[in-house]
Amino acid sequence: MIHEDMICPFCGCLCDDLVIETEGSEVVRVDNACTLGSHKLMNAGKHRLKAPIMRDGGAWRDASYEEAMEYTAGILLDADRPLLYGWSSTQGEAQGAGVSMAELLGGVIDSTTSVCHGPSILAIQEVGHPGCTLGQVKNRADLIVYWGCNPTEAHPRHMSRYTTYADGYFLENAFRDRKLIIVDVRKTETGSIADEFMQVKPGGDYAVLSALRAIVRGREDVVPPTVAGVTKEQLLRVAALCKEAKFGALFFGVGLTMSPGKYKNVRNAIELVDDLNRYTKWTLTPLRGHYNVYGSNEVFTWMTGYPYAVDFSRQIAFYNPGETTAVDILARQECDAALIVASDPGAHFPKKCLEHLASIPSVLIDPMHTMTTPLVRCQIPVAVTGMDASGTAYRMDGVPIHVKKFLDLGYPTDTEIITKIFEKVTEVRHP
Ligand code: SF4
Structure with missing residues (x-):
């Protein structure tokens, strides 16, 4: 069976033009996806956990969904934090x-934002977000800057769908008419096709952004001969390209958000875009990784006023990244139970945090074994959104997209499992 216009549930590009062929419950062909998306869709049906598992002494045993959900509700209800x-x-x-x-439990809810683009959100909260849709970039932008990111490997279709290789309404031959500037600490594959590759010494992004801002504002006299490894000559050239563009789009990744300077780097990048907007049109977009990490920020914000790291222990929503973020709460050994959903802290968190996670009652809701599995006491397998579950996700530019299912493998969805656990918690807290 052929399924057209399917959505790839891998990265924040949320490509919506996939053609997927299935035979029974097997995916046999995926067209239009990149290697990452194609690998996920070809294999996500094959390596699933068959049923919930729970620790029994030193070994795992199968459990029913009901038992696993009862256990999850129990540890969350027993916990103080x-x-x-x-x-x-x-x-x-x-x-x-x-x-x-989380609100009913008086707990803390945080998303992977706190270890990727959390600093971008802090900067946006301070100085605003001059953003636009990816469609605007594709149709109008004649200059693209990628700063601290490598879309060729992390978002492989970003350049072919929206920037370097994507012809648009006002750019009939994008590869010829659209210029590309790459700023990074090393020359990646993306850097090798740039019109201008600006190599910044590690930790030097803030200084380079400040130098560009000074030049754009007409104060090139304060810029020294080299700034964090970049010559003044190149800075002048890049600033001129940025001012001459009809429509510029700056994309940035964790190379900017997680290097020294963190949210101040992003704030400086937004202010550079603001300075450039005095001459021409410029926008800025964080390259978001997980396919619905942007959605977590949207949903948390509608419901609590805050985009991540929301602490309900005071009976109101409280937000203080650095204090209420998951890494900090785990490192301080503060939480006494954990529910991990659709993420893999076992692969990314510091050892100290994982040691605490392994020492407390915890449950993982995820379709497959991950590096977090050995750290938890129970795992509940669920359907994969975009394969055997439908739902809403937000693309990296904030556009909501209905992600469609094309298979039925008999697994419950994340929403069904979390709603049932929530109902069990509610029965106890509000009988
Ligand atoms: Fe999927 Fe991202 Fe590749 Fe598009 S670029 S096919 S969303 S992994």
Whole structure:
């Protein structure tokens, strides 16, 4: 059977033009996806956990969904400071149920944002977001800057769908008419096709952004001969290209958000875009990783006023990244139970955090074994959104997209499991 116009549930590009062929419950062909998306869709049906598993002494045993959900509700109800973490590779509907449960429990809910683009959001909260849709970029932008990111490997279709290789309404031959500037600490594959590659010494992004801002504002006299490894000559050239563009689009990744300077780097980038907007049109977009991490920020914000790291222990929503973020709560050994949903902290968190996670009652909701599995006491397998579950996800530019299912493998969705756990918690807290 052929399924057309399907959505790839891998990265924040949320490509919506996939053609998927299935035979029974097997995916036999995926057209239009990149290697990452294609690999996920070809294999996500094959390596699933068959049923919930629970630790029994030193070994795992199979459990029923009912037993696993009872256990999850029990550990969350018994905890003084439960942590509900993850939420970036699941549907918006599940994220909403998670926020309601965190509020009822007086717990903390945080998404993977706190270890990727959290600093971008802090900067946006201070100075605003001159953003636009990816469609605007494709149709109008004649100059693209990628700063601290490598879309060729992390978002492989970003350049072919929206920037370098994507012809648009006002750019009939994008590859010829659209210029590309890459700023990074090393020359990646993306850097090798740039019109201008600006190599910044590690930790030098803030200084280079400041130098560009000074030049754009007419104060090139204060810029020294080299700034963080970049010559003044190149800075002048790049600033001139940026001012001459009809429509510029700056994309940035964790190379900017997680290097020294963190949110101040992003704030400086936004202010550079603001300075450039005095001459021409410029926009800025964070390259979001997990396919619905943007959605977690949207859903948390509608429901609590805050985009991530929301702490309900005071009976109101409280937000203080650096204090209420998952890594900090785990490192301080503060939480006494954890529910991990659609993310893999076992692969990314510091050892100290994982040691604490392994020492407390915890449950993982995820379709497959991950590096978090050995750290938890129970895992509940669910359907994969975009394969055997439908739901809402937000693309990296904030456009909501209905992600469609094309298979039925008999697994419950994240939303169904979290809603049932929430109902069990509600029965006890509000009988
Ligand atoms: Fe999927 Fe991202 Fe590749 Fe598009 S670029 S096919 S969303 S992994």
